[in-house]
Amino acid sequence: MTEANLIALLTDFGLKDPYVGIMKGVIAGINPKASIIDITHEIRPQDVLGAALVLASAYPYFPEGSVFCSVVDPGVGGKRRIIALETQSHRFLAPDNGLLTLVCERERVVESASVEERRYFLEKISATFHGRDVFAPVAAHLAQGLDLDKLGARVSEITRLSWPHPQMERNTLTGEIIYIDHFGNAISNMDAELLKSTFGDDLLKITVDCKGHLIQGLSAYYAQAPPGQPIALIGSAGFLEIALREGSAEKDLGLRRGSSLTLKKGK
Amino acid sequence: MTEANLIALLTDFGLKDPYVGIMKGVIAGINPKASIIDITHEIRPQDVLGAALVLASAYPYFPEGSVFCSVVDPGVGGKRRIIALETQSHRFLAPDNGLLTLVCERERVVESASVEERRYFLEKISATFHGRDVFAPVAAHLAQGLDLDKLGARVSEITRLSWPHPQMERNTLTGEIIYIDHFGNAISNMDAELLKSTFGDDLLKITVDCKGHLIQGLSAYYAQAPPGQPIALIGSAGFLEIALREGSAEKDLGLRRGSSLTLKKGK
Amino acid sequence: MTEANLIALLTDFGLKDPYVGIMKGVIAGINPKASIIDITHEIRPQDVLGAALVLASAYPYFPEGSVFCSVVDPGVGGKRRIIALETQSHRFLAPDNGLLTLVCERERVVESASVEERRYFLEKISATFHGRDVFAPVAAHLAQGLDLDKLGARVSEITRLSWPHPQMERNTLTGEIIYIDHFGNAISNMDAELLKSTFGDDLLKITVDCKGHLIQGLSAYYAQAPPGQPIALIGSAGFLEIALREGSAEKDLGLRRGSSLTLKKGK
Incomplete structure (x- = not known):
């Protein structure tokens, strides 16, 4: 794999505190030439499912060799592992809490490691901020080309989230809203392929x-759409979404994560 | 023009979703040495006028050759054009919806293009996220020095917003608030030159x-100002603004975009 | 000191307006190879104490030679000085309003300057946006290795904030909450060393x-912690903090900056 020396960050740290900046300072100390791109730091606190979705919609657009450092980590300091995975084009670093579920569904994992080798961590490791003490320095080394087997033993099984899958029953496809974006668009778990295989072109x-x-x-x-009227369309990540022109499907239609929606053929 | 290989981004995408990060990933894949600077991503959704103002206050401070990639684009997927303009010192990429109105008022446009050449886009183009599929890759190429005439035909006319201009009547100058900033300062459409030509020094x-x-x-x-007392002053972009020390002109005085204000000589 | 050519920014400008982007544009024009890292721009408007705390928790994690450009500056345009300090590993630029209080408590200052040499400023200096006109260009020059004595005379005394120090009385240690983070964790002014020297290991x-x-x-x-139950722990910056698993100490316990808390031995 080409090394892009690019680290993409995804956390629930927000931008109010210095946490993200500190991670970048640590990276710059180890790997000063690394490019750092923020995917987002506004994942809802401890929302591992949301992080998994956002990561899955972003990584395919990054150059080969990019390192994705994702820290949504309610178990920090406890017994959860930190894992590194390598697919054919990217590398992923995350707590082993399901955050990489979709990556593993969609990509072939060619290498993996349970991240344990302390020589790639900061010298002093807190129990509350592994983003700074473990994730940032390990990501900095990975982006420089460190092999995964230097970090720890291969992992045989990773934690996976149970995913809400659409259900077909009596000609009706039932799915649910899994993400609300900044514009209030409500994105479902039904992708374009499923719709086409179910309902035709x-x-x-x-x-x-x-x-x-x-x-x-x-x-x-x-x-x-006419202003104010809800529409359904295939959004940019390939999923059916509900939107409202000059409005918000979230606010104006009361859609939430978990809201169900049904599709059937005809009127 | 010197190439700065610098791309400045301005959108209404917010920072919660991966949209901005994805654009940066696309840029990094095409032009890995580009510097990327965020002007802001917190333009009010679909507020083209606000975007035009923010862009106009920012671009003069960027180095020669910078590329400004502005995506506030309620018409995405429809018939609106995407345009690229080159002035004597910068290049601008935006939907043709008025976002570049102030740039065109203030600068001499030396080259222009209707952006249509698909070889500079991503291979697969969605109908909902041209920021990723068109703007980011085209900006990446422009920052590397691509000539505008490679993108499409010159444009003869661009869309302009009708701008709220101050009015003088019977010794009274009437203007309006056009922008509220993070501190609650209320910025008007009356600039220092107008005030001086109207009222003297x-x-x-x-x-x-x-x-x-x-x-x-x-x-x-x-x-x-004494704390809590409203003051008027010429703000950093050269416009008259209303501010409240240790307070907010927006919250404490009830000023909004569109609020009118009048100036006259004497007490 | 090695030059990292890295500028870390800390302001209360928020991310809605173009102010931070403009500062970066100015830096890029002077020092195009500088790396720029945002510590945060979400300091509460004009909260110098909060900025001092955030800066103190961040700078130790940045590489040697980094320049910290901090602009929380309610006195902009007035008589307050701008100062530059050099410690053994970093350089700091800030208004002389107490923002560097903790840096001076913790580090040995080896060089200082009252920033006055206009050749390192933008040509035109506004009275309202020194971030753009003074701080950004001076930081750009400092990151390139400019000596502090080029900026102005050494300063003999800097402004210091009076700091809320914990008090010990009749076996009870009383401190207060000085910062609430994004997760609602309430961070106190009592550090681990104080706790150990007071209460033993x-x-x-x-x-x-x-x-x-x-x-x-x-x-x-x-x-x-069990979900919903408050816990006390030593946070990542070394201070005692109150947290609530799957909750917010701020919202669920009503803690605010200034809330007092007491510690004693035994139950």
Whole structure:
């Protein structure tokens, strides 16, 4: 794998405190030429599922050899492992709490390690901030090309989240909202492939029922909708989403993570 | 023009989702040596006017050759064009929705293009996220020195926003608040040049009436005011603004974008 | 001192406006190879004490030669000085308003300057945005290795904040909350050294009283607590903090900056 010397950061640390800046300072001390890109630091505190989704929608767009350092880590200081995985094009560092579930579903893992070799950590390791003491220095070394087998033993099994999968019953496909974005768009767990294999190519003939709001057919893009009217469309990560032009599906339709929606053919 | 290989980003994407990070990942894949600077990603969703203002206050401070990639794009996926403009010192990429109105008022445009050449886009183009699929890759190429004529035909006319201009009537200059900043300072559409040409150099003798709050004379800086008392001063972008020391003109005086204010000579 | 050519930024400018991006544009124009790391821009407006704390928790983790450019500056445009300090490993630029109090308590200052030499500023200096006109360009020059004595005369005395120090009386140590972080953890002014010198090594036998909530003994890490039960632990910056697993000590216990807490031995 080419080394991009690029570290992408994903945390629930927020931007108010110095935590993210400190991680970058640690990286700069070890690997001053590394490029650092923030995916986001606004994952809801301790929302491992949200982090897994956001990571999965982002990593395919990063150059080969990028290192993804994800720290949403309610178990910090306890017995949870930290793992490093290598796929054919990227490397991932995260607590072993399910954060890498989707990466493992979608990619072939070619190498892995339970991160234990303290020579790649900061000298003094706190029990509360492994982002600074473990993740940042290990990511800095990985981006420089450190082999995973230097970090610790291969892992045979990683923790996986149970994922809410859409269900088909009597011609009705039932899914749920799994993510609300900044614009209030409500993104479901039903992707374009599933819709096509279920309903065929003509997605204009689907009816979406979303908390009683009936939407006829899929739109191609946001501006196709009249202002204030909910539309369904395939969003940028490939999933069916509900949106409201000049509005918010979250606020105006009351959609939340976990809200269910059903699809069927015809009106 | 010197190439700075610097891309400045301005969007309404917020920082909660991976959208901005994904754009940076795409840029890094094409142009790994580019420097990327965030102007802001907290433009109010779909607020093209706000984006135009923020861009205009920022670009003069960037080095020659910088590329400004602005994505506030309610029309994404529809028929709106994407345009690239080159002035004597910078390059600008934006949807053709008025976002570049102020740049065009203030700079001489020396080259332009309607961005259509798909070889500079990502291979697969969604209908909902051109920031990732079009803007980021094109900006990456522009920062490397790509000529605008490679992107598409020159544009003869660009979309311009109608701008709220101050009005003079019977010795009274009436303007309005066009931007509220993080500190709650309320920034108007009246710049220092206009004030001087209207009232002469002695701005201590102006009276500002702002929702019934009368302010006598302009202050030079924030700390000149007693705590809690509104002051008027020329802000850092050259516009008259209303501020409240240890307070917020927005919250404490009820100022909003669109609030009118009047100036006249004397008390 | 090695030059890292790294500038760490700390402000109360927020991320909504272009202010931080403009500072980075100015830096890039002077020192295009500088790395820029954001510590945070979400210091509460004009909260010099908060900025001092955040800076103190961050700088030790940055590489030697880093320049810390801190702009929380309610006195901008007035008579307050801007100072530059050099310690054995870092350089600091800030308004002389107490922001560097903790740096001076903890480090030996080997060089200092009152920043006055206008050749290192932007040509035109506003009265309201010295971050852009003074701090950014001076930081850019410092990161390139400019000697402090080029900036102005040495300073003999700097402004210091009066710090809330813990008090011991009749076997009870009384301190206060000085910072609330993104997770709602409430961080006190009592550090691990003080606790050990006061109570000995066995911190399991301390009782913390925090607005009537009694906490027996210190935990090692967050996940040790049952959900919803407050715990006390030594946080990542070395201070005693109150936390609530899957909750917020701020919201759920009503802790604020300034809330007092007492510690004594035994139950």
